[in-house]
Amino acid sequence: MSNIRDIKNRIDSVRNTRQITNAMKMVAASKLRKAQDRIVNARPYADYLEFMIRSVKYKNPDTEHPMLTENQDKNAKRLLVVMTSDRGLCGSFNSNIIRSTKVYLEKHPDTDVICIGRKGYEQISKLTSSIIDKYFNLFNEMNFNDIKDITKGVLNLYLNNGYARVDVIYNEFKSAIQQNIIEKQILPIIPPESPAISQVDYLYEPDENTVIEELGTKYIDVEIWRMMLESSAAEQGARMTAMDNATENATELIDSLTLLHNRARQAAITTEIIEIASGAEAINE
Amino acid sequence: MSLHLKIIQPYRTVAELECDHVIIPGIDGDIGVSTGHTPLLTKIRPGPLVVFQKDTKINYAIHDGFVSIEKDKIRIVCEIIECGDEIDQKRAEEAKKRAEERLKDTESDIDFRRAESSLRRAVARLQSIAD
Numbered sequence: 001m002s003n004i005r006d007i008k009n010r011i012d013s014v015r016n017t018r019q020i021t022n023a024m025k026m027v028a029a030s031k032l033r034k035a036q037d038r039i040v041n042a043r044p045y046a047d048y049l050e051f052m053i054r055s056v057k058y059k060n061p062d063t064e065h066p067m068l069t070e071n072q073d074k075n076a077k078r079l080l081v082v083m084t085s086d087r088g089l090c091g092s093f094n095s096n097i098i099r100s101t102k103v104y105l106e107k108h109p110d111t112d113v114i115c116i117g118r119k120g121y122e123q124i125s126k127l128t129s130s131i132i133d134k135y136f137n138l139f140n141e142m143n144f145n146d147i148k149d150i151t152k153g154v155l156n157l158y159l160n161n162g163y164a165r166v167d168v169i170y171n172e173f174k175s176a177i178q179q180n181i182i183e184k185q186i187l188p189i190i191p192p193e194s195p196a197i198s199q200v201d202y203l204y205e206p207d208e209n210t211v212i213e214e215l216g217t218k219y220i221d222v223e224i225w226r227m228m229l230e231s232s233a234a235e236q237g238a239r240m241t242a243m244d245n246a247t248e249n250a251t252e253l254i255d256s257l258t259l260l261h262n263r264a265r266q267a268a269i270t271t272e273i274i275e276i277a278s279g280a281e282a283i284n285e
Numbered sequence: 286m287s288l289h290l291k292i293i294q295p296y297r298t299v300a301e302l303e304c305d306h307v308i309i310p311g312i313d314g315d316i317g318v319s320t321g322h323t324p325l326l327t328k329i330r331p332g333p334l335v336v337f338q339k340d341t342k343i344n345y346a347i348h349d350g351f352v353s354i355e356k357d358k359i360r361i362v363c364e365i366i367e368c369g370d371e372i373d374q375k376r377a378e379e380a381k382k383r384a385e386e387r388l389k390d391t392e393s394d395i396d397f398r399r400a401e402s403s404l405r406r407a408v409a410r411l412q413s414i415a416d
Contacts, residue, residue, distance in 0.1 A: 038296065045293045048362060052353060056326075144295045144364065200355050205327035206313050214328050214351060218362065225295060 004268065007261040011254055018250035024089065025243035028236045032176060035233035038142065039173070042229060046222045053219045054191040056212060059201065065209060066159060067216040070188055076164035078111045079157060080104060081150075081186075083170035083227060084120030085235045086137055091242035093171060093179065093235055094119045100169050100181050102127055112163075114154065116228070132157075139232045144221075147228055151221045158187050170227045171234035177241050179234040186223050189216055288320060290336060292345075292361045299366055306337040307359060309352055310409075318354055325354045329363065331405040333413035344369030346413040348406050365406075372410045381407035 057068055082101050084094045097120060105111060105128055115121040115134040125131055133153060138146050158166055166187035171179040204211045290307060292299040307318045310332025316325070329352055334345040350363025384404035388397070 041296045044298050045295045045362060048293055048360060052326075052351075200324040202324045202326040202353070202355070205311055205325060210312075210328065211326050215326075218351060222295060 004261065004264045007257055007264060011257045011261065014250050014253050014257065018247055018254070021243045021246040021250060025240055025247060028240040028243060032233060032236035032240060035142075035229060035236055036173075039226070039229045039233060042222070042226060046226050049215070049219045049222050050191060053189060053215055055200075056202075056215060057189075057191055060208065060212070063208070063212060065212045065216070067187065067220075068189055068212065071162070071164045073162070073164065075110075076162055078108050079114065079154070079163045079166045079187075080111050081114045081116065081154065081166065081168040081224075082120050082124060083168065083231045084115070084117035085231075086118045086139055088119060089242060090235055090239035091245075093238035094123070096179075096181055097169055097171060098123045098127075100183065104167070104169065104183065112157075114150075116150070138228065139235065142228070142232060144225060147225045148221055151217070151224050154187070154224075155217060155220060163187075168224070168227055170231045171238075173230045173233035173237060176237040179238055184227075186220060189219060288318065288357050288359055290359045290361070292363070292366060294362075294366065295364060302336070302338070304336050304338045308333075308335040309359075309361070310334060310347065311352070316352075318359060320357050322354050322357075324356075325352075327352055329361070331402070331409040333409060334361075334366070335413075344413040346372060346406075346410040348409060367410065367413075369414050372414050374411070374414055377407050377410040377414075381411065 057063070060068075063069065080101070082097060084097050088094070094117075101113075101120075101124055105113075111128075111130065113124060113128060113131045115124055115131055116138065118136045121131070121134050121136070135150055154166060157163060165185055167183060167185050169181065169183050172182045174180050287303045287305055288307060289302075290304050291301045305319070309316045309318060309327075310330050312328040312330050315332070316327070329347055329350040331348045332346075334347045336343040336345070346367045346369070347361070347363055348365040350361060350366075352359065352361045380403060384400045384407055387400035388404060
Protein backbone atom coordinates (compact mmCIF):
# COMPACT_ATOMS: atom_id res chain seq x y z
CA MET A 1 0.00 0.00 0.00
CA SER A 2 2.71 2.46 0.99
CA ASN A 3 4.28 1.87 -2.42
CA ILE A 4 1.22 3.32 -4.14
CA ARG A 5 1.29 6.36 -1.90
CA ASP A 6 4.99 6.88 -2.59
CA ILE A 7 4.39 6.87 -6.31
CA LYS A 8 1.49 9.27 -5.91
CA ASN A 9 3.72 11.69 -3.96
CA ARG A 10 6.38 11.52 -6.64
CA ILE A 11 3.82 12.29 -9.33
CA ASP A 12 2.62 15.32 -7.38
CA SER A 13 6.09 16.66 -6.87
CA VAL A 14 7.08 16.16 -10.51
CA ARG A 15 3.88 17.90 -11.53
CA ASN A 16 4.80 20.88 -9.36
CA THR A 17 8.23 21.03 -10.91
CA ARG A 18 6.71 20.91 -14.35
CA GLN A 19 4.51 23.86 -13.49
CA ILE A 20 7.55 25.88 -12.45
CA THR A 21 9.65 25.01 -15.48
CA ASN A 22 6.73 25.78 -17.73
CA ALA A 23 6.25 29.19 -16.13
CA MET A 24 9.97 29.90 -16.43
CA LYS A 25 9.78 29.01 -20.10
CA MET A 26 6.97 31.51 -20.63
CA VAL A 27 8.85 34.24 -18.76
CA ALA A 28 12.00 33.59 -20.76
CA ALA A 29 10.00 33.73 -23.99
CA SER A 30 8.57 37.14 -23.20
CA LYS A 31 11.93 38.48 -22.04
CA LEU A 32 13.48 37.13 -25.21
CA ARG A 33 11.02 39.11 -27.31
CA LYS A 34 11.92 42.29 -25.42
CA ALA A 35 15.63 41.62 -25.81
CA GLN A 36 15.22 41.08 -29.55
CA ASP A 37 13.36 44.39 -29.86
CA ARG A 38 16.23 46.11 -28.06
CA ILE A 39 18.75 44.66 -30.49
CA VAL A 40 16.74 45.94 -33.43
CA ASN A 41 16.36 49.39 -31.87
CA ALA A 42 20.07 49.68 -31.18
CA ARG A 43 21.00 48.92 -34.76
CA PRO A 44 20.81 52.42 -36.38
CA TYR A 45 23.07 53.94 -33.73
CA ALA A 46 25.58 51.11 -33.95
CA ASP A 47 25.58 51.04 -37.74
CA TYR A 48 26.12 54.76 -37.95
CA LEU A 49 29.02 54.79 -35.51
CA GLU A 50 30.58 51.86 -37.29
CA PHE A 51 30.31 53.75 -40.57
CA MET A 52 31.87 56.87 -39.09
CA ILE A 53 34.77 55.10 -37.42
CA ARG A 54 35.50 53.24 -40.64
CA SER A 55 35.45 56.46 -42.63
CA VAL A 56 37.70 58.26 -40.16
CA LYS A 57 40.18 55.40 -40.09
CA TYR A 58 40.15 55.26 -43.89
CA LYS A 59 40.89 58.96 -44.11
CA ASN A 60 43.61 58.82 -41.46
CA PRO A 61 45.36 55.50 -42.08
CA ASP A 62 48.45 56.51 -40.12
CA THR A 63 46.86 58.07 -37.10
CA GLU A 64 48.77 57.41 -33.92
CA HIS A 65 45.82 57.42 -31.62
CA PRO A 66 46.18 54.36 -29.34
CA MET A 67 42.53 53.42 -29.85
CA LEU A 68 43.18 52.78 -33.52
CA THR A 69 46.80 51.63 -33.60
CA GLU A 70 48.21 48.31 -32.60
CA ASN A 71 50.44 48.04 -29.59
CA GLN A 72 53.90 47.10 -30.87
CA ASP A 73 55.00 45.55 -27.60
CA LYS A 74 54.60 41.83 -28.27
CA ASN A 75 54.89 40.88 -24.60
CA ALA A 76 52.21 43.22 -23.35
CA LYS A 77 49.38 41.77 -21.31
CA ARG A 78 45.94 41.15 -22.68
CA LEU A 79 42.62 42.06 -21.15
CA LEU A 80 39.68 39.72 -21.48
CA VAL A 81 36.05 40.60 -20.82
CA VAL A 82 33.86 37.55 -20.21
CA MET A 83 30.08 37.90 -20.45
CA THR A 84 27.95 35.33 -18.67
CA SER A 85 24.57 35.44 -16.98
CA ASP A 86 23.74 36.26 -13.37
CA ARG A 87 21.35 33.36 -13.04
CA GLY A 88 21.52 29.68 -13.80
CA LEU A 89 18.98 27.27 -15.29
CA CYS A 90 19.90 28.19 -18.82
CA GLY A 91 21.43 24.99 -20.14
CA SER A 92 25.00 25.14 -21.37
CA PHE A 93 24.93 28.93 -21.84
CA ASN A 94 27.52 29.63 -19.15
CA SER A 95 29.54 26.43 -19.27
CA ASN A 96 30.32 26.97 -22.97
CA ILE A 97 31.62 30.45 -22.23
CA ILE A 98 33.71 29.19 -19.34
CA ARG A 99 35.18 26.44 -21.51
CA SER A 100 36.22 29.00 -24.14
CA THR A 101 37.67 31.21 -21.44
CA LYS A 102 39.73 28.31 -20.17
CA VAL A 103 41.12 27.66 -23.64
CA TYR A 104 41.89 31.37 -24.05
CA LEU A 105 43.67 31.55 -20.71
CA GLU A 106 45.76 28.48 -21.52
CA LYS A 107 46.80 30.04 -24.82
CA HIS A 108 47.49 33.48 -23.30
CA PRO A 109 48.40 32.97 -19.65
CA ASP A 110 49.36 36.61 -19.22
CA THR A 111 45.80 37.89 -19.29
CA ASP A 112 43.75 39.95 -16.89
CA VAL A 113 40.05 39.21 -16.74
CA ILE A 114 36.93 41.30 -16.22
CA CYS A 115 33.79 39.31 -15.45
CA ILE A 116 30.30 40.43 -16.32
CA GLY A 117 27.72 38.17 -14.72
CA ARG A 118 27.82 36.28 -11.45
CA LYS A 119 27.83 32.76 -12.86
CA GLY A 120 30.97 33.34 -14.86
CA TYR A 121 32.73 34.96 -11.93
CA GLU A 122 32.00 32.00 -9.67
CA GLN A 123 33.66 29.59 -12.09
CA ILE A 124 36.44 31.76 -13.49
CA SER A 125 37.67 32.82 -10.06
CA LYS A 126 38.65 29.15 -9.68
CA LEU A 127 40.58 29.18 -12.97
CA THR A 128 42.66 32.30 -12.53
CA SER A 129 43.68 34.75 -9.87
CA SER A 130 43.88 37.72 -12.21
CA ILE A 131 40.27 38.88 -12.18
CA ILE A 132 40.64 42.62 -11.87
CA ASP A 133 37.02 43.68 -12.00
CA LYS A 134 33.51 42.27 -11.92
CA TYR A 135 30.01 43.54 -12.69
CA PHE A 136 26.79 41.87 -11.52
CA ASN A 137 23.07 42.34 -12.04
CA LEU A 138 23.26 44.37 -15.22
CA PHE A 139 20.97 42.20 -17.29
CA ASN A 140 17.75 42.91 -15.42
CA GLU A 141 17.39 46.55 -16.32
CA MET A 142 19.71 46.83 -19.31
CA ASN A 143 20.56 50.47 -18.88
CA PHE A 144 22.91 52.16 -21.33
CA ASN A 145 24.44 54.28 -18.56
CA ASP A 146 25.49 51.19 -16.59
CA ILE A 147 27.25 49.87 -19.66
CA LYS A 148 29.10 53.16 -20.01
CA ASP A 149 30.70 52.55 -16.61
CA ILE A 150 32.12 49.29 -17.92
CA THR A 151 33.42 50.99 -21.04
CA LYS A 152 35.01 53.75 -19.04
CA GLY A 153 36.76 51.17 -16.87
CA VAL A 154 37.96 49.14 -19.82
CA LEU A 155 39.19 52.21 -21.71
CA ASN A 156 41.05 53.56 -18.70
CA LEU A 157 42.77 50.24 -18.21
CA TYR A 158 43.64 49.99 -21.88
CA LEU A 159 44.99 53.52 -22.24
CA ASN A 160 46.87 53.69 -18.95
CA ASN A 161 48.05 50.15 -18.23
CA GLY A 162 49.57 49.27 -21.58
CA TYR A 163 47.49 46.28 -22.53
CA ALA A 164 48.18 44.90 -25.97
CA ARG A 165 44.54 44.35 -26.74
CA VAL A 166 41.14 43.82 -25.26
CA ASP A 167 39.03 40.81 -26.23
CA VAL A 168 35.48 39.92 -25.32
CA ILE A 169 34.00 36.44 -25.09
CA TYR A 170 30.22 36.42 -25.29
CA ASN A 171 27.23 34.49 -26.57
CA GLU A 172 25.84 35.72 -29.84
CA PHE A 173 22.13 35.34 -30.35
CA LYS A 174 21.54 33.26 -33.46
CA SER A 175 18.05 32.00 -32.80
CA ALA A 176 16.02 30.97 -29.78
CA ILE A 177 17.63 27.53 -29.87
CA GLN A 178 21.10 28.47 -31.06
CA GLN A 179 23.81 30.57 -29.48
CA ASN A 180 27.27 31.05 -30.89
CA ILE A 181 30.31 31.70 -28.76
CA ILE A 182 32.11 34.72 -30.15
CA GLU A 183 35.59 35.88 -29.29
CA LYS A 184 36.05 39.41 -30.53
CA GLN A 185 38.74 42.05 -30.26
CA ILE A 186 37.36 45.44 -29.31
CA LEU A 187 40.57 47.39 -28.68
CA PRO A 188 42.45 48.58 -30.62
CA ILE A 189 39.45 49.17 -32.83
CA ILE A 190 39.38 47.23 -36.07
CA PRO A 191 36.34 48.47 -37.96
CA PRO A 192 34.59 45.68 -39.84
CA GLU A 193 35.37 45.50 -43.54
CA SER A 194 32.69 46.96 -45.71
CA PRO A 195 32.56 48.90 -48.95
CA ALA A 196 30.37 51.55 -47.35
CA ILE A 197 32.86 54.34 -46.70
CA SER A 198 32.30 58.03 -46.72
CA GLN A 199 34.65 59.53 -49.32
CA VAL A 200 34.13 63.04 -48.05
CA ASP A 201 36.97 65.01 -46.50
CA TYR A 202 35.56 66.16 -43.22
CA LEU A 203 36.54 69.20 -41.31
CA TYR A 204 37.25 68.15 -37.73
CA GLU A 205 36.18 70.31 -34.89
CA PRO A 206 37.93 70.94 -32.49
CA ASP A 207 40.66 68.65 -33.93
CA GLU A 208 41.25 65.22 -35.35
CA ASN A 209 42.42 63.53 -32.16
CA THR A 210 39.50 64.76 -30.08
CA VAL A 211 37.09 63.57 -32.73
CA ILE A 212 38.75 60.15 -32.95
CA GLU A 213 38.73 59.79 -29.19
CA GLU A 214 35.08 60.79 -28.89
CA LEU A 215 34.03 58.62 -31.80
CA GLY A 216 36.12 55.72 -30.53
CA THR A 217 34.70 55.94 -27.02
CA LYS A 218 31.17 55.99 -28.36
CA TYR A 219 31.97 53.09 -30.66
CA ILE A 220 33.29 50.98 -27.79
CA ASP A 221 30.23 51.96 -25.74
CA VAL A 222 27.91 50.74 -28.40
CA GLU A 223 29.96 47.62 -29.15
CA ILE A 224 29.77 46.52 -25.53
CA TRP A 225 26.11 47.54 -25.39
CA ARG A 226 25.40 45.44 -28.48
CA MET A 227 27.26 42.46 -27.04
CA MET A 228 25.36 42.78 -23.77
CA LEU A 229 22.06 42.84 -25.67
CA GLU A 230 23.10 39.83 -27.73
CA SER A 231 24.18 38.01 -24.61
CA SER A 232 20.94 38.76 -22.78
CA ALA A 233 18.83 37.62 -25.75
CA ALA A 234 20.94 34.49 -26.06
CA GLU A 235 20.57 33.84 -22.33
CA GLN A 236 16.78 34.04 -22.53
CA GLY A 237 16.79 31.84 -25.60
CA ALA A 238 18.96 29.27 -23.87
CA ARG A 239 16.76 29.37 -20.78
CA MET A 240 13.63 28.98 -22.87
CA THR A 241 15.03 25.90 -24.60
CA ALA A 242 16.34 24.41 -21.37
CA MET A 243 13.02 24.92 -19.62
CA ASP A 244 11.11 23.54 -22.59
CA ASN A 245 13.20 20.37 -22.39
CA ALA A 246 12.70 20.20 -18.63
CA THR A 247 8.93 20.51 -19.05
CA GLU A 248 8.95 17.75 -21.66
CA ASN A 249 11.03 15.49 -19.45
CA ALA A 250 8.69 16.11 -16.55
CA THR A 251 5.68 15.15 -18.70
CA GLU A 252 7.41 11.91 -19.71
CA LEU A 253 8.27 11.15 -16.12
CA ILE A 254 4.68 11.76 -15.02
CA ASP A 255 3.42 9.41 -17.73
CA SER A 256 5.68 6.57 -16.72
CA LEU A 257 4.98 7.14 -13.02
CA THR A 258 1.23 7.12 -13.68
CA LEU A 259 1.63 3.81 -15.48
CA LEU A 260 3.55 2.44 -12.52
CA HIS A 261 0.92 3.78 -10.15
CA ASN A 262 -1.93 2.15 -12.07
CA ARG A 263 -0.08 -1.14 -12.24
CA ALA A 264 0.52 -1.13 -8.50
CA ARG A 265 -3.12 -0.24 -7.88
CA GLN A 266 -4.30 -3.07 -10.11
CA ALA A 267 -1.97 -5.52 -8.42
CA ALA A 268 -3.32 -4.46 -5.04
CA ILE A 269 -6.92 -4.96 -6.17
CA THR A 270 -6.13 -8.37 -7.66
CA THR A 271 -4.48 -9.48 -4.44
CA GLU A 272 -7.49 -8.32 -2.47
CA ILE A 273 -9.94 -10.17 -4.72
CA ILE A 274 -7.87 -13.35 -4.48
CA GLU A 275 -7.82 -13.00 -0.71
CA ILE A 276 -11.61 -12.56 -0.53
CA ALA A 277 -12.26 -15.39 -3.00
CA SER A 278 -9.99 -17.81 -1.20
CA GLY A 279 -11.49 -16.76 2.15
CA ALA A 280 -15.02 -17.46 0.82
CA GLU A 281 -13.94 -20.81 -0.56
CA ALA A 282 -12.44 -21.76 2.79
CA ILE A 283 -15.80 -21.09 4.52
CA ASN A 284 -17.74 -23.10 1.90
CA GLU A 285 -15.59 -26.18 2.35
CA MET B 286 16.52 71.89 -51.68
CA SER B 287 16.31 70.93 -48.07
CA LEU B 288 18.33 69.26 -45.41
CA HIS B 289 17.82 65.73 -44.22
CA LEU B 290 18.22 65.45 -40.47
CA LYS B 291 18.42 62.28 -38.44
CA ILE B 292 18.82 62.16 -34.67
CA ILE B 293 19.81 58.77 -33.29
CA GLN B 294 19.97 57.53 -29.70
CA PRO B 295 21.41 54.19 -28.59
CA TYR B 296 17.96 52.67 -28.25
CA ARG B 297 15.84 54.58 -30.73
CA THR B 298 15.73 56.99 -33.63
CA VAL B 299 14.44 60.23 -32.17
CA ALA B 300 13.66 62.08 -35.37
CA GLU B 301 14.09 61.77 -39.10
CA LEU B 302 12.85 64.79 -41.01
CA GLU B 303 13.38 67.31 -43.77
CA CYS B 304 14.18 70.84 -42.72
CA ASP B 305 15.55 74.14 -44.06
CA HIS B 306 17.96 75.21 -41.39
CA VAL B 307 19.50 73.83 -38.20
CA ILE B 308 21.47 75.42 -35.38
CA ILE B 309 23.74 72.96 -33.60
CA PRO B 310 25.64 73.70 -30.36
CA GLY B 311 29.12 72.62 -31.45
CA ILE B 312 32.03 72.33 -29.05
CA ASP B 313 33.65 75.45 -30.52
CA GLY B 314 30.47 77.46 -30.83
CA ASP B 315 27.08 77.28 -32.45
CA ILE B 316 26.96 76.06 -36.02
CA GLY B 317 24.21 77.18 -38.35
CA VAL B 318 23.68 74.70 -41.13
CA SER B 319 21.88 75.37 -44.39
CA THR B 320 22.17 73.48 -47.64
CA GLY B 321 25.63 73.24 -49.12
CA HIS B 322 27.49 73.30 -45.82
CA THR B 323 31.11 72.08 -45.68
CA PRO B 324 31.46 68.44 -44.59
CA LEU B 325 32.10 68.58 -40.88
CA LEU B 326 32.56 66.28 -37.93
CA THR B 327 32.23 67.82 -34.52
CA LYS B 328 31.52 67.15 -30.89
CA ILE B 329 28.43 68.66 -29.37
CA ARG B 330 28.35 70.64 -26.14
CA PRO B 331 25.23 70.75 -23.95
CA GLY B 332 22.93 73.37 -25.42
CA PRO B 333 19.85 74.08 -27.46
CA LEU B 334 19.40 72.47 -30.85
CA VAL B 335 17.01 74.35 -33.11
CA VAL B 336 15.44 72.92 -36.24
CA PHE B 337 13.69 75.26 -38.69
CA GLN B 338 11.10 73.86 -41.02
CA LYS B 339 9.00 75.99 -43.37
CA ASP B 340 6.88 77.78 -40.82
CA THR B 341 7.68 75.86 -37.70
CA LYS B 342 10.57 75.66 -35.35
CA ILE B 343 11.43 72.64 -33.18
CA ASN B 344 13.49 73.07 -30.04
CA TYR B 345 15.59 70.36 -28.48
CA ALA B 346 17.91 70.35 -25.52
CA ILE B 347 20.91 68.19 -26.38
CA HIS B 348 23.40 67.13 -23.71
CA ASP B 349 26.21 65.41 -25.51
CA GLY B 350 26.99 63.70 -28.74
CA PHE B 351 28.36 64.00 -32.11
CA VAL B 352 27.32 65.43 -35.45
CA SER B 353 28.36 64.80 -39.01
CA ILE B 354 27.37 67.02 -41.90
CA GLU B 355 27.77 65.71 -45.40
CA LYS B 356 25.97 66.50 -48.66
CA ASP B 357 22.94 68.07 -46.98
CA LYS B 358 22.66 65.08 -44.67
CA ILE B 359 22.97 65.80 -40.98
CA ARG B 360 23.42 62.91 -38.58
CA ILE B 361 23.34 63.54 -34.87
CA VAL B 362 24.21 60.76 -32.45
CA CYS B 363 23.64 61.49 -28.81
CA GLU B 364 22.82 59.73 -25.61
CA ILE B 365 20.50 62.31 -24.09
CA ILE B 366 18.20 64.64 -25.99
CA GLU B 367 14.88 66.19 -25.02
CA CYS B 368 12.23 67.80 -27.14
CA GLY B 369 11.22 71.31 -26.07
CA ASP B 370 7.74 70.36 -24.92
CA GLU B 371 9.08 67.50 -22.80
CA ILE B 372 10.95 69.93 -20.60
CA ASP B 373 9.60 71.03 -17.26
CA GLN B 374 10.68 74.64 -16.78
CA LYS B 375 10.24 74.65 -13.03
CA ARG B 376 12.30 71.51 -12.58
CA ALA B 377 15.04 72.84 -14.81
CA GLU B 378 15.16 76.09 -12.88
CA GLU B 379 15.35 74.26 -9.58
CA ALA B 380 18.09 72.02 -10.92
CA LYS B 381 20.01 75.05 -12.07
CA LYS B 382 19.75 76.68 -8.66
CA ARG B 383 20.79 73.47 -6.93
CA ALA B 384 23.77 73.03 -9.20
CA GLU B 385 24.88 76.63 -8.71
CA GLU B 386 24.74 76.26 -4.95
CA ARG B 387 26.69 73.06 -5.11
CA LEU B 388 29.33 74.71 -7.29
CA LYS B 389 29.88 77.35 -4.63
CA ASP B 390 30.84 74.97 -1.87
CA THR B 391 32.45 71.78 -3.06
CA GLU B 392 35.63 70.15 -1.97
CA SER B 393 35.95 67.02 -4.03
CA ASP B 394 36.82 67.03 -7.70
CA ILE B 395 34.13 64.58 -8.77
CA ASP B 396 31.34 66.52 -7.08
CA PHE B 397 32.48 69.65 -8.81
CA ARG B 398 32.40 68.01 -12.21
CA ARG B 399 29.03 66.48 -11.58
CA ALA B 400 27.55 69.76 -10.46
CA GLU B 401 29.08 71.51 -13.42
CA SER B 402 27.64 69.10 -15.92
CA SER B 403 24.22 69.20 -14.30
CA LEU B 404 24.35 72.98 -14.39
CA ARG B 405 25.18 72.82 -18.09
CA ARG B 406 22.28 70.49 -18.69
CA ALA B 407 19.86 72.71 -16.82
CA VAL B 408 21.01 75.75 -18.74
CA ALA B 409 20.66 73.88 -22.03
CA ARG B 410 17.11 72.94 -21.10
CA LEU B 411 16.19 76.48 -20.14
CA GLN B 412 17.72 77.92 -23.28
CA SER B 413 15.81 75.56 -25.50
CA ILE B 414 12.49 76.69 -24.05
CA ALA B 415 13.43 80.35 -23.65
CA ASP B 416 11.66 81.50 -26.77
